[in-house]
Amino acid sequence: MSTKKPSDLQYTLELEAGYPERGDAEPQNDLLTPQAVLGDAAAMMTLLAQWRDSDWLRALDVEFARFLGQLSHEQAQPLEPVLILLSALVSHQVGRGHVCLDLDALLSDPRNTLALPPEESPGRSGVEPSLTPADLTDRLSLDQLLSLTSEAHIVSEGSLTTPLIMAGSRLYLRRFWRYEQQIAAGILARLSADSELAHADTKATRTLSAALSVLFSNTQAVDYQKLACALAARNRFSVITGGPGTGKTTTVVKLLAALQSVAGSAGEDGKPSRKLRIRLAAPTGKAAARLNESIGGAVSRLPFEQLPGELSQHDIPTQVTTLHRLLGSRPDSRRFRHNRDNPLLLDILVIDEASMVDVDLMASVFEALPDHAQLILLGDKDQLASVDAGAVLGELCQRASRGHYTQHTARWLEQVTGTTLPDTLLDPQGQTLDQAVAMLRKSYRFGAHSGIGTLAEAVNTNTLDEPLLTACRDQQFDDVSWVHGRSNHSEPEALLELIARHALSGSPETFAKGGQGRQLNDHDLPPPVGYRHYLSRINEHQLDSASPRADWDGLALDVLEAFSDFQVLCALRQGPWGVEGLNDRIARELLAHNLIPRAEGWYAGRPVLITGNDYNLGLMNGDIGITLAVPWDQDEQGNAKLALRVAFPASDGSGGIRWISPSRLQQLETVYAMTVHKSQGSEFTHTCLVLPDRLSPVMTRELVYTGITRARHWFSLVTGDAGVFRDSVRQRVVRASGLAQLLSKG
Numbered sequence: 001m002s003t004k005k006p007s008d009l010q011y012t013l014e015l016e017a018g019y020p021e022r023g024d025a026e027p028q029n030d031l032l033t034p035q036a037v038l039g040d041a042a043a044m045m046t047l048l049a050q051w052r053d054s055d056w057l058r059a060l061d062v063e064f065a066r067f068l069g070q071l072s073h074e075q076a077q078p079l080e081p082v083l084i085l086l087s088a089l090v091s092h093q094v095g096r097g098h099v100c101l102d103l104d105a106l107l108s109d110p111r112n113t114l115a116l117p118p119e120e121s122p123g124r125s126g127v128e129p130s131l132t133p134a135d136l137t138d139r140l141s142l143d144q145l146l147s148l149t150s151e152a153h154i155v156s157e158g159s160l161t162t163p164l165i166m167a168g169s170r171l172y173l174r175r176f177w178r179y180e181q182q183i184a185a186g187i188l189a190r191l192s193a194d195s196e197l198a199h200a201d202t203k204a205t206r207t208l209s210a211a212l213s214v215l216f217s218n219t220q221a222v223d224y225q226k227l228a229c230a231l232a233a234r235n236r237f238s239v240i241t242g243g244p245g246t247g248k249t250t251t252v253v254k255l256l257a258a259l260q261s262v263a264g265s266a267g268e269d270g271k272p273s274r275k276l277r278i279r280l281a282a283p284t285g286k287a288a289a290r291l292n293e294s295i296g297g298a299v300s301r302l303p304f305e306q307l308p309g310e311l312s313q314h315d316i317p318t319q320v321t322t323l324h325r326l327l328g329s330r331p332d333s334r335r336f337r338h339n340r341d342n343p344l345l346l347d348i349l350v351i352d353e354a355s356m357v358d359v360d361l362m363a364s365v366f367e368a369l370p371d372h373a374q375l376i377l378l379g380d381k382d383q384l385a386s387v388d389a390g391a392v393l394g395e396l397c398q399r400a401s402r403g404h405y406t407q408h409t410a411r412w413l414e415q416v417t418g419t420t421l422p423d424t425l426l427d428p429q430g431q432t433l434d435q436a437v438a439m440l441r442k443s444y445r446f447g448a449h450s451g452i453g454t455l456a457e458a459v460n461t462n463t464l465d466e467p468l469l470t471a472c473r474d475q476q477f478d479d480v481s482w483v484h485g486r487s488n489h490s491e492p493e494a495l496l497e498l499i500a501r502h503a504l505s506g507s508p509e510t511f512a513k514g515g516q517g518r519q520l521n522d523h524d525l526p527p528p529v530g531y532r533h534y535l536s537r538i539n540e541h542q543l544d545s546a547s548p549r550a551d552w553d554g555l556a557l558d559v560l561e562a563f564s565d566f567q568v569l570c571a572l573r574q575g576p577w578g579v580e581g582l583n584d585r586i587a588r589e590l591l592a593h594n595l596i597p598r599a600e601g602w603y604a605g606r607p608v609l610i611t612g613n614d615y616n617l618g619l620m621n622g623d624i625g626i627t628l629a630v631p632w633d634q635d636e637q638g639n640a641k642l643a644l645r646v647a648f649p650a651s652d653g654s655g656g657i658r659w660i661s662p663s664r665l666q667q668l669e670t671v672y673a674m675t676v677h678k679s680q681g682s683e684f685t686h687t688c689l690v691l692p693d694r695l696s697p698v699m700t701r702e703l704v705y706t707g708i709t710r711a712r713h714w715f716s717l718v719t720g721d722a723g724v725f726r727d728s729v730r731q732r733v734v735r736a737s738g739l740a741q742l743l744s745k746g
C-alpha cells in the first residue's frame with residue numbers, strides 16, 4: 001500500500017450526504033475485501049459500521065472516526081482509510097481502559113490487543129462482519145503506519161493541537177496524552193524538588209530519625225513499614241503499596257506524625273515551621289468511609305507525648321473525603337473547582353485506594369495541587385486497575401517488588417532508620433521513581449495459616465497448584481470454602497440454585513468446623529452469614545410508627561452494617577452467572593423464604609448500589625443503601641404513615657443516615673450480586689466469589705485477586721468449572737500506556 005495520499009477518495013463524495021449507514025448505498029459485503037477497505041474510505045466506514053452493529057465497537061468509536069473524516073474533508077485534506085481505522089481503534093482502546101493504542105502490539109497481535117472479535121459474538125445485528133481487524137493489519141507494517149501518521153494533518157507529536165498524538169509507536173487521543181503528560185510532569189517536578197529531608201545530616205532529618213525511633217519499636221531486622229515512612233517523608237511524591245492488612249493505614253498515620261514532628265521542631269534557623277495542612281482522600285465514598293473507620297483508631301494509638309515537635313491528636317486529620325468532593329466537582333461539568341488557578345489549600349495530600357484512580361482524575365489531582373505540596377499514594381498494586389482508562393498505580397509500582405534502591409538511598413535509609421536494606425533490593429541503575437516507591441511485605445491481617453492470605457498470594461504469584469486447590473476443597477483452611485466441594489454439580493442449573501441457597505444462609509456448614517472454628521485476637525468470630533442475616537434485622541425490629549427518627553436511624557445503621565457481613569461478587573455482568581442473572585435468582589430465593597415481600601421493584605429490604613455520581617443528592621458511584629419502610633407522611637388523622645425510603649450512610653463521616661425517596665434515585669441497581677470491579681475499595685466479612693463455567697477475557701488474575709481480598713474473615717468460592725479458576729489466574733490485565741516510560745527518563 002502506498003503511503004502517498006490518494007487525491008480523489010470516493011468517500012469525499014459520500015460525505016456530502018453524510019457517511020453511508022448500513023443498507024444505505026453501502027458497498028456490498030462481498031466487496032469488502034481487505035484491499036477495498038484499505039483503499040477506500042467509504043468501504044472502511046461501512047466495515048466500521050458493521051463492527052458497531054455487531055457490538056465490536058461502540059457507536060462513539062465509529063462516530064469519532066466519521067467526525068475526523070468529515071473534518072478532514074471540510075479542510076480539503078481527505079483521510080487515508082487506514083487513519084480512519086486507527087481513529088476508531090484508538091477510541092475503542094480507551095473505552096477498554098487503555099490510555100493509547102500501541103501500534104506495535106496492534107500489528108503483532110491484533111486479536112488480543114483489541115479483544116476483537118469478542119468472545120461473545122454476534123451482537124445485536126446477528127450478522128458476522130465481513131472482515132476482522134486482523135484481516136486488515138495483516139497487510140500493514142509498522143513503518144507504513146508510522147509514515148502515514150507522520151504525514152497526517154490530524155496527528156502530531158504533541159506540538160500542534162491535533163486530535164491524535166503519536167509518541168513512539170503509541171497513538172493517543174489528545175486528551176489522554178495530555179493527562180499522561182500532566183501526571184508525569186507533576187511527579188517528576190516533585191521528585192526533583194530539593195528538601196531538607198533529602199540530606200542525611202540536616203536538623204530536619206535528625207528529627208525525622210528521632211520520630212521514627214519513637215514510632216517503631218525496632219524489633220524486626222527489616223521493618224518495611226519504617227522504611228516506607230522514611231522513603232515517603234524524604235520525597236514530595238511517594239507511593240506506599242501493599243496487599244490487604246500489610247499496614248498501609250498504620251504506616252501513613254505514623255508518616256504523618258513524623259512529618260508533623262519535623263514541622264513542629266526547630267529547623268536549622270532555630271525556629272519551628274508551621275504545622276502542615278494535611279488532607280486525606282479516597283476515590284469512592286465507600287473507600288473513604290472505610291479509611292475513616294480505621295484511621296481514627298490508628299491516630300489514637302500514636303505516642304504523641306513522646307514525639308518531638310509538641311504534637312497533639314489534632315495535628316493528624318481523621319476525616320477522609322472523596323477525591324471528587326476534595327477537588328470540588330460541579331454538576332454537569334467535567335472541570336473541578338480546584339485547578340491550577342485555584343489550587344487546593346494543603347501541604348500534604350494522601351490518596352488511599354489509588355489503584356482506582358484513572359488518568360483523568362489523577363491529572364486533575366496534579367492540576368489542583370499547589371507546587372510545594374507533597375502527594376502520597378496508598379494502594380495495592382496487584383488489584384484491578386481503575387474502571388476508566390489507565391493503570392496509574394500499577395505502572396508506578398511495576399518495579400516495586402525488587403526495590404531498585406541505589407546505594408545513595410540505602411545509605412540515607414541506614415542513617416535515618418538504622419536499617420540495612422537487603423542486597424536483593426539494591427540496584428545501582430535504580431531510577432528516580434524507584435527511590436520514592438515503598439512496598440509493605442508482611443500481612444498483619446492474614447496469619448501464616450489463613451486460607452484467604454494463602455490463596456491470594458498463590459493467585460498473585462500464579463502458583464495456584466493442585467495441593468492448594470485440594471486444601472480448599474477439603475476444608476483444610478478455617479476461613480475458605482469451595483462451596484460445592486467435591487460434589488459434582490455438572491448441571492449449571494443445579495449449581496446456580498446452590499449459589500442462591502448459599503446467598504441466603506452463607507453456608508457455614510461448608511467451612512471447617514461448621515464455621516465455628518475461628519478466633520481473632522483471642523475472641524471467637526461469629527460463623528459466616530448470608531443475606532438472611534440483615535433481612536432478619538429488618539423483619540424482626542420492634543420499632544413502630546411512633547418511634548423517634550433517631551431509633552430508625554439506629555436501625556438503618558445496624559442493617560447497613562449487617563449487610564456488609566456478606567456479599568456475592570461476580571466476574572460478569574450479564575448471563576446466568578453474572579450480576580443480572582444472580583440478582584434475580586437470589587431475590588426469588590429470598591422471596592420463596594418470605595424474607596422479602598416481592599422480588600422486583602421497590603420493597604423493604606431491597607439493597608441498592610448507586611452506579612453514577614449524583615451531586616445533587618450527594619451520592620457517589622458505588623454507594624450502597626438499603627430500602628426500609630419508615631414513618632414519613634401523616635394521614636388525615638395525623639398518624640404517621642410508613643413509606644419506603646432508602647437509607648445511605650451519611651457522607652460527612654458523622655456516622656448518621658441519609659434517607660432518600662426511591663423516586664429521586666436515578667442510576668442504581670439491586671446489589672445481592674455485584675461485579676468485582678464495583679467491589680474495589682470495599683471489604684465484606686464474608687465474600688462469595690462466583691466464577692462462571694466458561695473463561696472470558698475479563699476473568700483475569702487481577703480480578704480473582706481483588707475478589708478474594710475483599711473478604712475480611714470468610715471467603716467462599718463457587719466455580720462453574722474448576723479449570724476456569726486456574727485459567728483465569730493465567731490471564732492478565734495489561735493496559736497500554738506510556739507513563740512508566742515517561743517517568744523512567746526522570
Ligand SMILES: Nc1ncnc2c1ncn2[C@@H]1O[C@H](COP(=O)(O)OP(=O)(O)OP(=O)(O)O)[C@@H](O)[C@H]1O
Pocket residue numbers: 225242243244245246247248249250251294444445
Ligand atoms: N506493625 C504492625 N504490628 C502489628 N499489627 C499491625 C502492624 N501494622 C498493622 N497492624 C495491624 O494490622 C491490621 C491492618 O492494618 P492496616 O489497616 O494499617 O492495613 P491496611 O494495609 O491499611 O489494610 P487494608 O488492606 O484494609 O487497606 C490492623 O489491625 C493493624 O492494627
